[in-house]
Structure formats: structure tokens, C-alpha cells
Amino acid sequence: MPGTVLDAWTARKIGLPAGAFLRREDIERYQLAMLRRTLQTAKENSPFYAKRLLGLDIERDINCFEDLQRIPFTTEADLRNSGLSMLCVPQRDISRIVTLHTSGSAGNPKRIYFTEEDQELTIDFFHHGMRIMVDESDLLLILLPCERPGSVGDLLRRGLARGGTASVPYGPVSREDASADAAVLSLIRARGVSAVVGGPVETARLARSAPDCAAHIKSVLLSTEYVSDENRKTIETCWECKVFEHYGTTESGLGGAMACHVREGYHPREADLLFEIIEPESGRALPCGAWGEVVFTTLTRRAMPFIRYRIGDRGRWRPDPCGCGSALKRLDRIGKRAAIKNRPAAPRAETETKP
Numbered sequence: 001m002p003g004t005v006l007d008a009w010t011a012r013k014i015g016l017p018a019g020a021f022l023r024r025e026d027i028e029r030y031q032l033a034m035l036r037r038t039l040q041t042a043k044e045n046s047p048f049y050a051k052r053l054l055g056l057d058i059e060r061d062i063n064c065f066e067d068l069q070r071i072p073f074t075t076e077a078d079l080r081n082s083g084l085s086m087l088c089v090p091q092r093d094i095s096r097i098v099t100l101h102t103s104g105s106a107g108n109p110k111r112i113y114f115t116e117e118d119q120e121l122t123i124d125f126f127h128h129g130m131r132i133m134v135d136e137s138d139l140l141l142i143l144l145p146c147e148r149p150g151s152v153g154d155l156l157r158r159g160l161a162r163g164g165t166a167s168v169p170y171g172p173v174s175r176e177d178a179s180a181d182a183a184v185l186s187l188i189r190a191r192g193v194s195a196v197v198g199g200p201v202e203t204a205r206l207a208r209s210a211p212d213c214a215a216h217i218k219s220v221l222l223s224t225e226y227v228s229d230e231n232r233k234t235i236e237t238c239w240e241c242k243v244f245e246h247y248g249t250t251e252s253g254l255g256g257a258m259a260c261h262v263r264e265g266y267h268p269r270e271a272d273l274l275f276e277i278i279e280p281e282s283g284r285a286l287p288c289g290a291w292g293e294v295v296f297t298t299l300t301r302r303a304m305p306f307i308r309y310r311i312g313d314r315g316r317w318r319p320d321p322c323g324c325g326s327a328l329k330r331l332d333r334i335g336k337r338a339a340i341k342n343r344p345a346a347p348r349a350e351t352e353t354k355p
């Protein structure tokens with residue numbers, strides 16, 4: 001079957017029969033149905049969305065993707081000011097709350113709420129999405145927060161374990177301070193680590209100072225932020241490995257889109273997320289190929305659905321078909337968040353709490 005491992009996974013998730021070939025029209029039919037269901041659930045269960053979607057008659061108004069224009073955006077300010085009233089489940093069903101603080105901002109922090117099922121969606125995505133770069137023979141070093149149950153590194157470890165891939169949950173390496181690098185590098189050498197997941201700046205620094213690790217490192221996944229060409233090339237050159245990129249935010253449920261073996265842009269997790277690219281000033285939908293602001297709607301999240309959420313990243317749909325043959329759309333590599341005007345500063349610190 002052409003396409004990525006994500007195609008087969010998406011086909012199963014949207015209910016196609018075993019072995020069925022994923023087609024664009026299947027994805028879109030599913031997404032439209034799930035969009036309507038999400039709108040209905042949000043309207044019925046969340047005070048915030050009940051008010052925001054008051055004038056929307058879902059049956060009458062939402063019949064195709066052009067009708068998305070009828071649905072109001074949700075913004076970071078909404079999340080900061082009305083987060084709790086965005087919830088669609090009782091607080092007892094919440095298993096995880098992630099709090100994002102922003103430097104230099106007087107506003108409330110962003111709090112994103114998840115149920116067990118919401119977290120399961122992420123684990124399942126990591127299980128299947130990571131198969132593009134690792135298999136049972138690999139040992140993957142996780143340089144992301146992983147101490148607490150439910151943290152990104154913990155969900156990644158659990159997803160990988162389901163696919164038979166062993167991992168070492170190490171935790172984040174400082175972007176500014178290289179004093180702990182020696183300890184990470186001895187671990188990589190001692191354990192014969194074959195894959196690394198981390199931030200681009202610190203992973204590039206590790207690669208520069210230890211080209212000998214090229215002997216066993218086969219692949220690297222860069223996550224958490226904008227990836228410069230320079231850092232990507234440094235890692236590819238020093239470790240002679242494949243560098244994959246991933247796009248996701250806490251709001252999108254961490255995993256958002258994943259590179260395929262072509263490694264030019266990333267394919268979104270379309271069974272769980274409906275992405276749009278809009279013109280920031282007017283809010284109008286932009287045609288394929290045009291750069292604009294990334295907006296997404298969650299299609300399967302229970303605790304806190306995001307409806308047309310303006311994440312503030314700059315992105316575009318790649319107009320050319322991907323060489324992997326996937327039926328999934330393809331986002332170009334995401335640009336720096338600062339590229340969108342009037343966007344609040346990027347989150348500075350992330351704390352995770354369990355109620």
C-alpha cells in the first residue's frame with residue numbers, strides 16, 4: 001500500500017474495512033461528520049461554546065468545508081480567560097491538566113485539560129506515527145519532559161513500547177547550558193542509542209560535540225519548536241542520520257503532524273484534527289500553497305475540544321503531491337511563531353499537574 005504508516009492507521013481509525021485503501025474522500029466525509037459531532041457536543045456541554053455557537057444551526061449551516069467560515073474562531077485569549085468553561089466533561093473525568101505560562105504576559109496561564117481517553121489518542125498516535133523512524137531493533141533516547149505520568153515523554157515511551165521499541169526517558173537537556181551534555185553523550189555511547197527525540201538546538205549541539213555517535217545513531221526526531229535548516233543539517237551531517245520533524249502543540253494533544261520518509265513537511269493526524277490555513281487579518285480560508293496562519297479543530301477530544309483554534313503558527317499546504325503517495329494532506333515546515341502579527345509571546349514554561 002502506498003503512503004505512510006499513518007495512512008493505514010488513519011484508515012482503521014475512520015472505520016474503513018481491514019486492508020482498505022485510504023482515499024481523500026473517505027477522510028473528508030469522516031472529518032465533516034466528526035466536525036458536526038464536535039460542534040454539537042461542545043454546544044450542549046460547554047458554557048463557553050454554547051454562547052459562542054449560539055447562532056449556529058449545525059444541521060442547516062454545516063454541510064461542507066466552506067461552511068467552516070460560519071464558525072467563530074477560538075483564540076489564546078479565550079483559552080486564558082474562559083478555559084474552564086470550555087470543558088465538556090465534569091471535572092472528575094479530567095486526568096491531566098497542562099499549564100502553560102507565558103513570559104512577560106500579565107494574563108492568565110493557558111490550562112489544557114485531558115481525560116484518559118484524550119491521552120490514549122496521543123499514545124496511539126505515537127505508537128503508529130513513530131514507526132516511520134524506529135522499529136523493534138531500536139533504542140530511543142527521549143530528551144523531552146518525561147518524569148510525570150502523562151507528560152509528553154511518558155506518553156511517547158508508552159506508545160513506543162506498544163510497537164516493541166525500547167526507550168530511555170531521560171528528560172530535557174538545557175538549550176543554553178551545555179554542562180550536562182557529557183552525561184547524555186556517555187549514555188548514548190554506553191547504551192548504543194540508535195534514535196533520539198529532542199529539541200533542535202540542544203540536539204544539534206550534542207551532534208556537533210560527538211560525531212563518533214554516528215556509528216549507531218540512525219534517526220532523530222526534532223520536536224517542540226521551530227527547526228532551523230542549520231540545526232537540521234548539523235545533525236544530519238555530524239551523525240549521518242535521518243532527521244524527521246514533527247509538529248504539535250499541547251492544545252493539539254501534542255502529536256499534530258509527522259514527517260514521512262520523504263521528509264519534506266509533515267502529514268497531519270487527520271482522523272483527530274482538522275487543520276485550516278487562514279489569512280490572519282481577514283480570517284478567510286487561503287488556497288492550497290498560500291502561506292497563512294494555522295488553525296485547527298479537534299475531532300475526537302472529550303475534555304476540551306478546540307474549535308477553529310488560532311494557534312498562531314505560520315504554515316501552508318504543500319501544493320505538490322508527496323512522494324510517499326499518502327492520501328493525507330501535507331503541511332509545509334512550520335515557520336517561526338513570531339511571523340504572525342499580534343500573536344502573544346510563545347509559552348515559556350510548562351508545568352503538568354494531575355488533579
Ligand SMILES: [Zn+2]
Pocket residue numbers: 004260261262267322323324325326
Ligand atoms: Zn509523504
